[in-house]
Amino acid sequence: MNSAITIILLIDDNGAVVRIMKEYTVALKILIVGCGDIGTPLGLQLAAAGHQVWGLRRSSLLPAPLKTINADVTVAATLSVLADLSFDCVVMTLTPAAFSDAGYEQVFNQGLLNVLQRLKQPLQIKRLFFISSTSVYHQSDGQWVDEYSPVEPVSFSGKRLLQAEQSLVASGIAFSIIRFAGIYGPGRQRLLDQVMSGQGSAKTPSLYTNRIHRDDCVGFLAHLVGKVAQGKSVEPCYIGVDSQPVTMWELKRWLAQQLGVDPERLTQEESSRRNSKRCSNKRLLATGYQLQYPGYQSGYTELIKAYLNSNK
Template sequence: MSAPNVLIVGCGDVGGRLARQMLAQQWQVFGLRRDVTRLPEGVVPVAADLAEPACPTNWPQGAIDYVVYCVAAQQHDEPGYRAAYVEGLKRVVGWLKHNRQLPRRLLFVSSSSVYAQAAGEWIDEYSPTEPVAFSGRLMLEAEQVAKESGPATVVRLTGIYGPGRERLLQQVRQGYRVPHEPSLFGNRIHSDDAAGLLAFLLLNDAQGAPVAGCYLGVDDKPAPLAEVVDWLRVRLGVQERGEESTLRRNGNKRCSNAQARALGWVPRYPSYREGYEAILNG
């Protein structure tokens, strides 16, 4: 029996990491993005712009076993989010139907922005989703598109960091500080773990294991931003002390990965300490 295939729509940072992991499992991987010259070696290129209605000329032929939709909005405003997450997903679903392709499962990479809780509460997959910001509202709308397309799983990733996603490190090197009170919890996942969770779900589904309709992608230990910044200042040996930031970050909640862990997933970087240590040592 041949290994399954997967079409990764938005094969950029996390998608590229996922592609490498699935290639290592001997899967055939199709990567859809505008600039296919940046795809990892071994990925079958699918050059496409999700803003264009016509199905790409090099769209995969035959059965598509799995689809992972993990695009990144080019514009961080309401029209940009709608184009990337809602309309783009509708376009891909339409191309699948046009080619009479029925994937076994679609994974839609969503965001914890669908949760509006901001008092330090613990959040899981069953917590109320009542977003106030347009980003969360549009993610929920896109999640519904995914669910209506056929068998689908939504993966709500939290703050992704990793190589190439080092803004906080740069800020700390410049003396960045945040107040300890009120304590503002943040949620993180290393980019390798984000891809690893997606790979884990694909492999489980392919092996016939039960896969739920929603998972939170987060490490084991949500931590206050002030704690993370203080740890990084010590680790980097930063003596400069810039003005204490008065910027209140969006959200203040603690996301749980208990459901993914119950399935057997284990993050490679269980907290910000291991994750940032790997970046700094790299």
């Protein structure tokens, strides 16, 4: 494997060098399973950093310099090519074909097992990063949760994801689970459409929502892979959210103001969601990663401009 050395000089107030640090970065062989709007830009970012990156997706070619593997995680026979390749890191960003219990079981449970069974020498992989969701948390009273909080999911999606997490823990492979929440960004404009159509949210009971911009999902994953390349330790679980939990009522009223919609005209609809929690990102920030969009206002501002321009 190729490697690079970064020299870091620590200088005191008088300009004198007080310490010299060396950071070794190893070029990794990385497999990204699931190359959508997170996996593909992640692969390109990692390739730009000097890593070799393979991307597994059902069909179509990935942009250069990514190496394409066309396969379906739900069809074990299509994954036979993995036995001929060796990887240092694996990132799994899976997306079910349908938002249903069967769809989630097929992709997150059976799909994960299919990949684990066909990886060459899986126990020698430095790290497998599995993208999960904060839906594994059951808390519903607006309390704060972190990576140590109990998980007793009530939704089918949370239950299936927790089962996948447990399978990964039992596999013996070195892993990190990243529980993202409320991913938004280009092409993810469901809330904007709702607000434009006048659909609001009830003020009470308070329903907290946690969010993270797509670019920060990519950035944080690349940051973690970079730590592995430098031989640094990473935690087995991270919550991936920004620094600003907000009630859905407050969020939709703010979006309405930015979109030119009268907030007072929004309907006060009760949500079918019953989970209401505030997710802590202290562990994420402790890694040294700096959020590009630390709150929903900064993240949605650019999206709103593009949204309004596209609807002129």
